Amino acid sequence: MWIYEKKLQYPVRVDTTNPTLAAMIIEQFGGPDGELSAGIRYLTQRWTMPTNQAKAILTDIGTEELAHWEIIGTLVWRLVKDATVDQIKGTPFEAHFVNHGKSPFPHNAAGEAWTAGYIQSKGDPIADLHEDMAAEEKARATYEWLIRVSDDPGVIDTLRFLRQREIVHFQRFGETLRIVQEELDRKKYY
Amino acid sequence: MDREQKRLLKEIMEISFVLVETSLYLDTHPNDQRALSLHNTYSQKYSELISQYENRYGLITNTGISGYPWNYINDPWPWEINFDIS
DSSP states (O other), X not given: OOOOOSSOSSOOOOOSOOHHHHHHHTHHHXXXXXXXXXXXXXXXXXXXXXXXXXXXXXXXXXXXXXXXXHHHHHHHHHHHTTOOHHHHTTSTTHHHHHHHTTSOOSBOTXXXXXXXXXXXXXXXXXXXXXXXXXXXXXXXHHHHHHHHHOOOHHHHHHHHHHHHHHHHHHHHXXXXXXXXXXXXXXXXXX | OOHHHHHHHHHHHHHXXXXXXXXXXXXXXXXOHHHHHHHHHHXXXXXXXXXXXXXXXXXXXXXXXXXXXXXXTOSOOGGGOOTTOO
């Protein structure tokens, strides 16, 4: 069950209209290592987790990822909302515009639609938690590439916040993996 | 959204973020008493600020008590708020 809170997790700032940057940021809206993938991945893996710590961490990080997905959609929207058609024409955002107008849509920066093939749920907590740790590192790397191609101070500020969250989540998943491993070992030997 | 509403909302966002951090940490360290007391202190503060905000400006969550007419729908919605202007 979820309840919406009418606020963003971070005060998003965008300094200038920039459809090209919007088309790149959309990688994290609907790309393989983006926030939608992260949220659906973690929330889907909860049913087969063996410990309360693991059930809690997947629920809470999965929920936070949906808040990040909202932040990314807000960045994309702010970057294009005041753009004229002339400002959009000739940019990588043009192909997005002819299908979706100025609405964000879950596809990656190259225009491939989001697919559940980006995520996995193995029903095996060790495999799943390793996947989750890798996912956080891949998302961190994506944010670093995005920060490199960004020239908008407001956007960079928000991307830095999101990059930092990947590091914290990686840490928490590592602790969860250790807890689950100990629980499984305990069951095996006693 | 006037200056005072934005100030209060930003304070709520900050405290809400503290609670995200303390709760994730507590998920894997449920016996850490210092973290738990930090969490509970901010949780108390959070409830106070939420009721203050909702009384003045309308609901943040649709489980709250609203004046007439239903004020959960009031603008601005989160993605419409201009945080660069204080």
